[in-house]
Amino acid sequence: MTALRVAALVLAAVLIQSALSRSGGGALGDLVLVAVVAAGLLHGRVAGLLTGTAAGLLQDALGGGMLGLSGLGKCIAGYVAGVAGTQFIVTQWVSRGFLFLGASALNSLCFIGLSMLLGLRRYDNPLLEVVTQAVFNAAVGVLLFYVIEFMPVAREQWSAVLERRRKRRYH
Amino acid sequence: MARADAGRRARSLLVAVVLGHVLLISAQVGTPAGPSLLRTTAVAVVTEFQEGSWVVAGAIQSVWNGYAALRGVREENARLTEENTSLNVQLQQARAGAAAADQLRRLLELRPLLSWKTTGAEVVAGSLSPDYRAITIDKGLKDGIGRDMPVLSGAGVLGRVALPAGDTATVQLIIDRSAAVAVRTERTRTEGIALGNGDGTLRLEYLTATADIAQGDAVVTAGLDGVYPPGLAVGVIERVERTGTTYRQVVIRPYADFSRLEAVLVLVAPAPVWAPPLAAPAEKVNR
Secondary structure, three states: OHHHHHHHHHHHHHHHHHHHOOOOOOOOOOHHHHHHHHHHHHHOHHHHHHHHHHHHHHHHHHHOOOOOHHHHHHHHHHHHHHHHHHHOOOOOHHHHHHHHHHHHHHHHHHHHHHHHHOOOOOOOOHHHHHHHHHHHHHHHHHHHHHHHHHHHHHHHHHHHHHHHHHHHHHO | OHHHHHHHHHHHHHHHHHHHHHHHHHHHOOOOOOOOHHHHHHHHHHHHHHHHHHHHHHHHHHHHHHHHOOOOHHHHHHHHHHHHHHHHHHHHHHHHHHHHHHHHHHHHOOOOOOOEEEEEEEEEEOOOOOOOOEEEEOOOHHHOOOOOOEEEOOOOEEEEEEEEOOOOEEEEEOOOOOOEEEEEEOOOOOEEEEEEOOOOOEEEEOOOOOOOOOOOOEEEEOOOOOOOOOOOEEEEEEEEEEEOOEEEEEEEEEOOOOOOOOEEEEEEEEOOOOOOOOOOOOOOOOO
């Protein structure tokens, strides 16, 4: 069930990301990374690690880049998110924001660092790139957790509404 | 005890996965081999889902375009009519020019330039990562699309086919950080390499110190990279920064609008058009 839920989360992120950047204009943030960090936070470090690996390899395969470049950063980010989720209390939006910020920075540093080291890409201002992506991903990540936490509440409220309607019909 | 074991197992798994990634990356460094089976399979599977999401996104967009974004259509229509008239005039002039060029070519007994066989395709998905600037098109191996085929829009060069799959293909855009195109300026025929900046522009590099480059110069493909044929429009020089005699930075603004890609054209192969044999001097008949 956990695997299915994580797979659905990553698939949704993949589809939204590709639909948003469909026109070739590129996207500011990395929704797939947000999904990986969320998987690590919700289901632990192994889930984060495996999700990060799969999602990263998928990004590399579909982006036409070197296989493993995105995968390495994402698997580490997923693992770190999982460890942080079990070692610390990450329930406030501030702490979650910092976790997404850190995980995103780690992922970008891995990708950009390896790309520059191997001479695959040139970055004029890599730090700006890292910070921009990290801030965007943190904002989306915090928002995602609000939605995830709101879902059971919404379900309960909806059930209550249905129950009330049923009672009214009987009376 | 059990928790410590689980922790140890997770750490071992992390080390194994990281090591696996490092080995995977090392195996690819310096081996420009064709696409791997893993990559081709991943592309084939995911693009099926991406096409589904594209249908949904397209429906939302068409509702928006059909109802909400109709303001100013009358003005736009008038502007487009005027533009169409002007383009028709330009087309007639170009036809006249081409006819004159053909005549001259025949006079000089030159082989005519090969025209390219093209196929139209639609963009079905964008890139999965902000680090890559790529698009997925709805034509693939089954439609005769192969690796490194140039992809164009009406305005200019877009990129090359990086990874063809069954029904779809991934196109690496020229603005991707790892993309490169051999180009020349139209005014002075100065050659260089245009590299993607990742932000929608290109930078022109490998220029000689004596190169004559100015803002506003049109840039076209040079045909030296084995991917793009010569003469395709790339962009215009937007900024030139010099330190003494050396060029510090030359930025190209591409003609193609990468934020609005819907339909593209793939140059499949040179068409088998008739070409006269390269003029062998006519033999004199001794009588």
